[in-house]
Amino acid sequence: LVAYLDGNRRLFDDAVSAIPGLASMTLESTYLAWVDFTDTGMAEAEFALRVQQDARIAANYGSSFGAGGDTFLRFNFATPRAQVQEACDRLVAAFSDLQ
DSSP: OHHHHHHHHHHHHHHHHTSTTOEEOOOSSOSEEEEEOGGGTOOHHHHHHIIIIISOOOOEEGGGGOTTOTTEEEEEOOSOHHHHHHHHHHHHHHTGGGO
16 A cells, blocks of 8 residues: 555656646655645635636645645545546646646
8 A cells, every 4th residue: 555655646746746836745654745836926725726626626725734834735645546647637737827
């Protein structure tokens, strides 16, 4: 299971790395990815809307975890790899104007 989740993490991180302005935090023993949208210059409402409506991905708002989280979204990648790939493709498409 750990090896499978690590494969999902690498897949997700590669997709996030391909989007200018996004940065995925280095993970330690978790299947929850934290993505920082600071360098997009977008407000939380704007990048969250793209993720929810354009990419059709449910993510947790970083601001709900306290101060300093307003530029982050949290994604769960503990799911079948095909779903992670689909989510990655939709995420890249939702931010394609930044590329």
